[in-house]
Amino acid sequence: MELLDRYLFAVKQYLPKAQQSDIVAELSDEIQSAMEDRQTALGRPLTVDEQSNVLENYGRPELAAARYLKHQYLIGPGLFPFYVGTLKVVLSIVVGLEIVAAAFFAIAAGRIGPYFIAWGTLWSSIFWVIGVVTLIFAIRERAGAAWPARWDPRKLPVPQGVAPVSRFSTGVDMFFNALFLSWVMDLPGVRSTFWHLESGGVPAALAPLSLAPIWHTVLDAFVAIAVARILQGCINLVRPDLTRLRAATLLVTSFVTLVVSAFALTAHAYVFVSGPAPDPMRYAAAAQALNAIVFWCFACAIVVAAVSALFQLRVLLQRAPLVSPAARPLVVL
Amino acid sequence: MIPDLYENLRLELRRGCLTLAVLAHLRAEHYGYTLRKALGEHGLEIDEGTLYPLLRRLESQGLLRSEWREENKRNKRFYRLSPDGSAILEQLLDEWRRLNASLDRIFEHQALEA
Numbered sequence A: 001m002e003l004l005d006r007y008l009f010a011v012k013q014y015l016p017k018a019q020q021s022d023i024v025a026e027l028s029d030e031i032q033s034a035m036e037d038r039q040t041a042l043g044r045p046l047t048v049d050e051q052s053n054v055l056e057n058y059g060r061p062e063l064a065a066a067r068y069l070k071h072q073y074l075i076g077p078g079l080f081p082f083y084v085g086t087l088k089v090v091l092s093i094v095v096g097l098e099i100v101a102a103a104f105f106a107i108a109a110g111r112i113g114p115y116f117i118a119w120g121t122l123w124s125s126i127f128w129v130i131g132v133v134t135l136i137f138a139i140r141e142r143a144g145a146a147w148p149a150r151w152d153p154r155k156l157p158v159p160q161g162v163a164p165v166s167r168f169s170t171g172v173d174m175f176f177n178a179l180f181l182s183w184v185m186d187l188p189g190v191r192s193t194f195w196h197l198e199s200g201g202v203p204a205a206l207a208p209l210s211l212a213p214i215w216h217t218v219l220d221a222f223v224a225i226a227v228a229r230i231l232q233g234c235i236n237l238v239r240p241d242l243t244r245l246r247a248a249t250l251l252v253t254s255f256v257t258l259v260v261s262a263f264a265l266t267a268h269a270y271v272f273v274s275g276p277a278p279d280p281m282r283y284a285a286a287a288q289a290l291n292a293i294v295f296w297c298f299a300c301a302i303v304v305a306a307v308s309a310l311f312q313l314r315v316l317l318q319r320a321p322l323v324s325p326a327a328r329p330l331v332v333l
Numbered sequence B: 001m002i003p004d005l006y007e008n009l010r011l012e013l014r015r016g017c018l019t020l021a022v023l024a025h026l027r028a029e030h031y032g033y034t035l036r037k038a039l040g041e042h043g044l045e046i047d048e049g050t051l052y053p054l055l056r057r058l059e060s061q062g063l064l065r066s067e068w069r070e071e072n073k074r075n076k077r078f079y080r081l082s083p084d085g086s087a088i089l090e091q092l093l094d095e096w097r098r099l100n101a102s103l104d105r106i107f108e109h110q111a112l113e114a
Helices: A002-012 A017-042 A048-057 A061-066 A080-109 A113-117 A120-142 A167-184 A214-238 A243-265 A280-317 B002-025 B032-041 B048-060 B083-113
Strands: A209-211 A271-273 B064-071 B074-081
Touching: A002 A017, A002 A048, A002 A061, A017 A048, A017 B032, A017 B048, A017 B074, A080 A120, A080 A167, A080 A214, A167 A214, A209 A280, A214 A243, A243 A280, A271 A280, B002 B032, B002 B048, B002 B083, B032 B048, B032 B074, B048 B064, B074 B083
Parallel strands: none
Antiparallel strands: A209 A271, B064 B074
């Protein structure tokens, strides 16, 4: 019975100390009885391979022992929905605060790039949050604490006419707006590729070309739009049900984009030849081509912003909540 | 997908029935191995990985009593229904009969409609 002893010893390692001898004794009797039955059927002692086959049917020692353990999960079905909900809210708050704090320090310092480069710290915050929330719920599960059974149906949110704001799309939106801010407010590494306004510097390839002053106004407006979208994103991460806030923000920012783009269209010139160029005709042609491209970009932006504004206006005007016929008020006769 | 789904639903359906069958069988004293064989002979195959944890759970809930005794030169743990277990078993059997009757009525009604 050497194999059986080895199997029982292996199972024992995974059992709680207080129950080890009891469970192993019972399991030993069970397996011995099964082996004896098999021996009787064959009319001879079992070979090592046959013993091995019997033991294999009892499963790996880890799994055989696990069946006797009470808690085979970290967070059970009774707490899991609340765990996921808590995780979403806490993560949203932490991510939102990190972005707002980065933006605050960046604006105070006059440079935003380094703060957004330090997004590596965001990942450690996310892992900490997940770890701490999971630990708290696992302890709660272990202690057998259920979520309070009493609740008030009157506190349920009123269904909106549109679906809640997706946290994923909000996160993506915030990321790209922050990336835009990083670029506009001077992110090292990016400025070597693009020119930046504050210093008046331009990359070597565009050396004799400069930006027209209208960009100061346009970019200031776009920075304000990006900041507004990040703030709205922070709120929607915590409260995805505030669909009207998102619609209102998008309506205002679309309108501002429309006005700024229309204002920009009046300029016609966005880059000009500012310095001595080795081939003035070539640079003048390049400036003309760039001006045409930027002009049509602003024209397209007007159309997109107008469509977006109309769409958001429609969302805002959808006041009637979606209530199923079954949920209509009861009429008492 | 469908075979997995069937297997999950089958296990779900069997779970409660097995508890009832184990409690019913333990009106008479059994140790684990003979209980498993007896259930198998009645068409309710149950693997040891399910049976022994179930026996322990039922014992910890006070529905079973157990004692170690020597039989055939080996120590065996014998289980039997406790007085509380007997009372609960009767209630569960009543519920089982009611459920069975309801399901029969539903199936008959559907058979007539078809």
